Amino acid sequence: MLEIIRSTSNDKIKHMALLQTAKGRRAESAFPVEGEKMVLEALAAGLKAHFALVREDCAGLEAAGRLKACCPCYLCSAPAIARASDAVTPQGIIAAFSLPEPAARAHQATVLLDGVQDPGNCGAIWRTCEAAGFDQIVFAGSAADPFSPKVVRASMGAVFRIPVSRAADAAQAVKDYRAQGYCVLASSLSGSPFFQRPSAGKRYVLVIGSEAHGVSQPVLDLADHVLRLPMAGKTESLNAAVAAGIMMYDLFLKEGRGGC
Amino acid sequence: MLEIIRSTSNDKIKHMALLQTAKGRRAESAFPVEGEKMVLEALAAGLKAHFALVREDCAGLEAAGRLKACCPCYLCSAPAIARASDAVTPQGIIAAFSLPEPAARAHQATVLLDGVQDPGNCGAIWRTCEAAGFDQIVFAGSAADPFSPKVVRASMGAVFRIPVSRAADAAQAVKDYRAQGYCVLASSLSGSPFFQRPSAGKRYVLVIGSEAHGVSQPVLDLADHVLRLPMAGKTESLNAAVAAGIMMYDLFLKEGRGGC
Structure with a gap:
């Protein structure tokens, strides 16, 4: 110095x-x-x-x-x-x-952000990935920049440990995952009950939609399961990071990953 | 006009x-x-x-x-x-x-914010209250102002429907709840496993701690159950609204409230 x-x-x-x-x-x-x-x-x-x-x-x-x-x-x-x-x-x-290298190892549990734009939400979901034993996050379509300062801050360090990739087209990314044998779960208000879903198997991708528009229609059309969290009251939806957290933790527990 | x-x-x-x-x-x-x-x-x-x-x-x-x-x-x-x-x-x-009137009806499932300061988190938790069938929220200690514009925005309207009260002293509020027969659950990194907890019964208070310091020690000392969400990786904690959402949804399902 x-x-x-x-x-x-x-x-x-x-x-x-x-x-x-x-x-x-x-x-x-x-x-x-x-x-x-x-x-x-x-x-x-x-x-x-x-x-x-x-x-x-x-x-x-x-x-x-x-x-x-x-x-x-x-x-x-x-x-x-x-x-x-x-x-x-x-x-x-x-x-x-x-920038961290995209990891070469095979992934099992992936979360894909289909246009999630709020950097605080993106970072919080990245942070939850690590806690819930997910091993990859994908920023797709119009999602925030994964290395923006607000995302990095909100991730609380997960940005350094959980590999990220980007996909310009969320639907194409989902197609590729399905071709590789991943089960694709997407959330939508018109889906079937999340907690009564069939097993997602060993390799799956959970798609989280944007705050304003939810999961895009081409991705919903491609998904293996379109699911809806139960909601009481007049709530139309949950915060994207909260909804992601509830689903990721349930997958983590039900599909037996993470060993906690 | x-x-x-x-x-x-x-x-x-x-x-x-x-x-x-x-x-x-x-x-x-x-x-x-x-x-x-x-x-x-x-x-x-x-x-x-x-x-x-x-x-x-x-x-x-x-x-x-x-x-x-x-x-x-x-x-x-x-x-x-x-x-x-x-x-x-x-x-x-x-x-x-x-300002909305504090409701007179008896509450069953309450969430108490012990110093949660980020208005986005406070609003997101309020929004989750409604979705998860909780019927009251308490802003305690140094928590954000419940009617600040950022909290109102993040609540997506729950601020108009789920009654709120304020408590200057979180520990005193918890004492009062216990005296009325509520079961008090608080989260802490040194708690026992959240998903293996005993039943909280019909009336309970879930305490969410501040982003920086967690649930305050006097409240932890008073709680019926001090609980910890399982976490994989090197994560030290989850975002406060995400952690609250995971716990509220699990209580909602396991304690059979909300009827979804």
């Missing part, structure tokens, strides 16, 4: 700010990770750090020391690092990491 | 903006409800409208007609109504309603 950055228009600050945008992340195949805890989790997951910004008062943090050992680190003033951060309350440490 | 408001410092605009603050809502015992759908739901629930702001291009909406029949309505320019709104994308119609 030889350099102290005080200018908000410094190249390193602008570079990190660029990674706060979807376009920047795509161009660089990298994404920003902010905060002591999240940086330590990214390092523990073996992700490659490109460079890091550390606020002057945070140089003593464990994450700063670890980053210093593996990538260029730049000390910054508070206003400079605030410019590079997406957070309302900047954490004092931000590192650019390579 | 005799008056057209174009000034952002008009009294009606400032009055509605005041209701966007917790202090203003407390002082006036009223809260703002924004958007065609939510206003119609508030009216359907029988809440009393005090006054309404309607953007010029929204005067033809059904909600505008209904409000006109029951309270003073003021046509506004787009910049004026934007000043009165909390939303990033103002909906063109905002009405001030009386």
Whole structure:
């Protein structure tokens, strides 16, 4: 850490700010990770750090020391690092990491987000994947960018451990899964009762629909089972992450995965 | 609608903006409800409208007609109504309603938020209450303000239908519930397995802890059952609304409420 950055228009600050945008992340195949805890989790997951910004008062943090050992680190003033951060309350440490490799191993339980747009919901579902023993998440169609700062934050580190893939066309992805022998479950208000469903077998894909439109019609047409959570009262639907959590935990328990 | 408001410092605009603050809502015992759908739901629930702001291009909406029949309505320019709104994308119609009365009927299944602070989580849990057949929600301790615009939005109308109460001290509220014969269930990472719990009986309170600190120690000390959701992987916890949803749906099914 030889350099102290005080200018908000410094190249390193602008570079990190660029990674706060979807376009920047795509161009660089990298994404920003902010905060002591999240940086330590990214390092523990073996992700490659490109460079890091550390606020002057945070140089003593464990994450700063670890980053210093593996990538260029730049000390910054508070206003400079605030410019590079997406957070309302900047954490004092931000590192650019390579996007995780899509895993090569076979997947058993996958959740597919068909256009889920709220980054808080996407991150919460990713977090639930890990807890419920799901081993892959797919962001399909108009779903949020999986490496946007809000998704990363809401995932609480699952983003570093549960492999993700993207699919431009959700229906095509579902077709491919079915061809590989996966059972595809999709939720819809016009489906049959979720808790009385037949077994999904050993390999399955649970499709979660967008907040506004639910699962898209081409995907519903392709699914093996279209299912509906029971709802009392005048509720028309549940929050997408809550609905996903209820279904994932029930699959986890009924299909005997995870061993908890 | 005799008056057209174009000034952002008009009294009606400032009055509605005041209701966007917790202090203003407390002082006036009223809260703002924004958007065609939510206003119609508030009216359907029988809440009393005090006054309404309607953007010029929204005067033809059904909600505008209904409000006109029951309270003073003021046509506004787009910049004026934007000043009165909390939303990033103002909906063109905002009405001030009386806070709902706490219900007098006996409750059976209650969810108590022990310091849950994220308004999106609080609203999502309220929404789940209705779907899972819970008949009361309690905002306790440092939980979000139940009538803040973000909670109201995330509740998707449950705020108008599922009675709420507030408790300054979560532990005292839990003591009172126990004295009335309720079974109190609280979640904690050091609890016993949630899905193997004994029956909670006919009347119970499920306590959801804050995002940062979980259920507070005095409440854990008082609870009949301290329970833990199983988690695979390195996940330390689930999103508060997701965890609440999984537990509420399991209680709903196992304790046979709701009849779905």
